[in-house]
Amino acid sequence: MYSPITFPQKWDKDGDFVRRWVPELKDLPSKYIYEPWKAPLLDQKKANVRILGDGLTRTKTGGENCKTYPKPMFDFNERREMCLAAMKAAYQANLFGNDDRVADGSWIELFPGEGEHIGLCNLNFQSDNSESRDEGDKSDEKDEKDEKDEKDEKDAGKNRMEANKLPPAKRRKTKH
Numbered sequence: 001m002y003s004p005i006t007f008p009q010k011w012d013k014d015g016d017f018v019r020r021w022v023p024e025l026k027d028l029p030s031k032y033i034y035e036p037w038k039a040p041l042l043d044q045k046k047a048n049v050r051i052l053g054d055g056l057t058r059t060k061t062g063g064e065n066c067k068t069y070p071k072p073m074f075d076f077n078e079r080r081e082m083c084l085a086a087m088k089a090a091y092q093a094n095l096f097g098n099d100d101r102v103a104d105g106s107w108i109e110l111f112p113g114e115g116e117h118i119g120l121c122n123l124n125f126q127s128d129n130s131e132s133r134d135e136g137d138k139s140d141e142k143d144e145k146d147e148k149d150e151k152d153e154k155d156a157g158k159n160r161m162e163a164n165k166l167p168p169a170k171r172r173k174t175k176h
Helices: 006-011 016-021 041-046 076-092 100-104 106-110 116-120 138-165
Strands: 049-051 067-069
Touching: 041 049, 100 106
Parallel strands: 049 067
Antiparallel strands: none
16 A cells, blocks of 8 residues: 555655646645645745645635645544555455455445444445536547547458458458
8 A cells, every 4th residue: 555655755756746736835845745734834934835724715824825735634644554454354354346245335244333334334326327427528529539530440450450361362352
């Protein structure tokens, strides 16, 4: 199980990915880019960001244009231990991801009375058969057309390969 802190620290030391996709943190020193809540207040002020609360509200403390970024929602190490314990219990019950009990939700019956999954027991998941799906936009239509064109090209290539396997007398003649 990869840590959202140590894994990127190893592979993206300067935090280029975070700086690109999380503009609130782009000016933080590299030392704090993966753990911004550990940045001293002075570094936060220099980066024009405050790490506090839920990250949805602006703060007057850092100035009118100071951005906010939320504190961690949970302790990763604590959640990691919970997850590992749950995975161990699942493996001991011979429950793996491709098990039908995972797909149909009956896995819950294997673990009565304890754990975070208890809240899932009373939920009723039903499909609306995509009735409330997003209709998409023009770029979605273009992507679908491109995918169809690619598939058609691939099929045509397959047909040519199959035709080339036939003896010359049995090949269909085509005009170019």
